[in-house]
Amino acid sequence: MKKTRILxxxxxxxxxFMSHARASDSESVIKVVTENxxxxxxxxxxxxxxxxxxxxxxxxxxMKMLAEIQGMNLDIHSxxxxxxxxxxxxxxxxxxxxxxxxxxEGAGKVMAMGQEQVLTEQQLGAFKNxxxxxxxxxxxxxxxxxxxxxxxxxxxxxxxxxxxxxxxxANTTEYYSVETGLKVQTxxxxxxxxxxxxxxxxxxxxMPMTLVISNAMLPMPLEAxxxxxxxxxxxxxxxxx
Numbered sequence: 001m002k003k004t005r006i007l008x009x010x011x012x013x014x015x016x017f018m019s020h021a022r023a024s025d026s027e028s029v030i031k032v033v034t035e036n037x038x039x040x041x042x043x044x045x046x047x048x049x050x051x052x053x054x055x056x057x058x059x060x061x062x063m064k065m066l067a068e069i070q071g072m073n074l075d076i077h078s079x080x081x082x083x084x085x086x087x088x089x090x091x092x093x094x095x096x097x098x099x100x101x102x103x104x105e106g107a108g109k110v111m112a113m114g115q116e117q118v119l120t121e122q123q124l125g126a127f128k129n130x131x132x133x134x135x136x137x138x139x140x141x142x143x144x145x146x147x148x149x150x151x152x153x154x155x156x157x158x159x160x161x162x163x164x165x166x167x168x169x170a171n172t173t174e175y176y177s178v179e180t181g182l183k184v185q186t187x188x189x190x191x192x193x194x195x196x197x198x199x200x201x202x203x204x205x206x207m208p209m210t211l212v213i214s215n216a217m218l219p220m221p222l223e224a225x226x227x228x229x230x231x232x233x234x235x236x237x238x239x240x241x
């Protein structure tokens with residue numbers, strides 16, 4: 001079970017904007033601001049990212065990242081096909097494949113170290129929600145109820161707090177910078193805490209180039225650097241085998 005949660009965390013790390021279980025840092029200061037609403041926060045986020053039209057034009061995303069943990073190099077490769085609801089995630093450690101996650105045709109599986117495990121409905125739900133690169137634009141379609149919870153200080157930056165509830169492991173808490181509108185952190189039961197840093201423009205969209213995951217199953221926070229991003233490719237079905 002512990003190994004599976006680690007692999008799920010690594011898999012979810014590759015989701016472009018997540019799309020984990022840990023409360024925010026204890027020193028965070030909660031300050032409720034009633035005049036802000038879910039719509040206002042999401043509208044500012046959409047504007048900061050690049051606009052609704054550009055965001056909705058994304059059909060699929062391929063991403064490669066590099067990370068290091070306890071002296072071991074990790075290469076993480078992910079392909080998220082929102083249009084056809086498919087996902088591939090492959091993690092290599094020092095050149096050897098240590099995990100592979102495939103989601104397609106309404107089912108998913110994790111393969112690691114010669115063993116294969118079918119994803120539970122709750123685990124699959126977490127992946128399905130994150131197949132939408134910008135789930136904020138599809139809340140109704142995904143059955144997500146969003147609630148504004150005020151602001152908190154996240155790593156020294158004031159951020160709006162939204163809770164996204166759709167049931168089980170798919171529930172998340174999302175934080176958006178008050179200053180820039182960009183998403184700065186996601187917290188969920190599945191992957192722990194993922195922080196988004198170093199935003200840069202990719203094909204007219206602002207995307208985080210550094211992701212940091214903190215999870216009780218990991219010995220230390222894992223920092224991953226994005227080395228490759230490509231949008232809207234013509235993907236062959238064989239990619240998801």
